[in-house]
Amino acid sequence: MQPSERQDQIVAMLGRASEMTVDELAEALAVSRETIRRDLTRLDARGKVRKFHGGARVMTISTSAMEMEGPYALRLAQNAEAKRKIAQAAARLFQADDSLFIDTGSTTVAMAEALVGLEALVIITNSPRIAATVASNPSHKVFLIGGAYGSDAGESLGPLALEQIGKFRVRHAVITIGAIDANCVMDFDLQEAEVAKAMIERADRVTVLADHSKFDRRAVFEVVPLARIDTLVTDVPPGETIQAALSAAGIDVIVSG
Incomplete structure (x- = not known):
């Protein structure tokens, strides 16, 4: 180790x-x-x-500290190995001809790299970086959502992005989050939360990717209640309180490695 x-x-x-x-x-x-x-x-x-x-x-951690998130470049470097393992474990959930929404986040960037090795997926994302990564496998069909450009994470946001998301219907929504507690998953950015919500509304199943640093944390904007999540992929088993809430919500918890 x-x-x-x-x-x-x-x-x-x-x-x-x-x-x-x-x-x-x-x-x-x-x-x-x-x-x-x-x-x-x-x-x-x-x-x-x-x-x-x-x-x-x-x-x-004070409440004010919990309601903040560092720059995207810094988040990419945090828990990088854990995120890579989460991505590899999550990639095993999908098979040829599956359709996926993938939102923008440091863990979904790792997820995109893991998906390159699969075959014939349909992938819709608001991240140019994720789109370029998965498109390196020519068997994948890739759609890039447009909209207002968020320069921090390099993503499409706003009403135009939400409108385009509404034109698709997919099997899976794969999202990253800023925080998770015993009630819901949350994000620190309103526009990012709106994109995740729109993707979830147009998907049959929801998979959340979250390393252990997201547990027992609070953020300002609710994304979705636990009951709407099908699978959580993480790197370390959650604590008792969250584990009990996940079990009550019927969520399949996958611990990478």
Whole structure:
């Protein structure tokens, strides 16, 4: 296991338990206590956890901090390996002749790369980058949604994009999110949330891609209640509260790897 993967797991474990000792983390991850201490030092320096003598606890995030999201270029680099594994696991859900909406996000960019190896998909996206990636496989039929250009993530947004989405009817909507709690999935940007909603309305099934950093988080704009989601693909099993809500909603949870 790479140090970055192990450190992501430490953050996720502390997110569920709130506080753990060095011994508990070392036993859970089958590494030495000294390795855990080094990981905690690095994570503390990055503001991910708060280290104390003999252990660490999850950082307390204020409401105002939770209702913000970093630039897209930064999000592409965050949890990159976890997102790649999520994308590979999600790609196994689809087969030839399936039709997919794919919205714009750092995890769906990884998803596009995973879909290149499949055959004969119909893909509709508002991301030029995703469209160009999947179009490198000539067996795929690709439609690029137009509209107002959002320069941060390089995506089409606004009324024109929503109007074009309404012209399609697909089997699957594959979306990324900013946050998920026991009630719904959310996003930090109104226009991105509107695109995701429009795609969901025109799809038979909904697959959400979300790494563990999205769990127990809040964002301003609701995208869809849990009951509308069919599958969640993630990298780490959710905590008890969210897992219970996902089970109650009948969502199939796939943990990559």
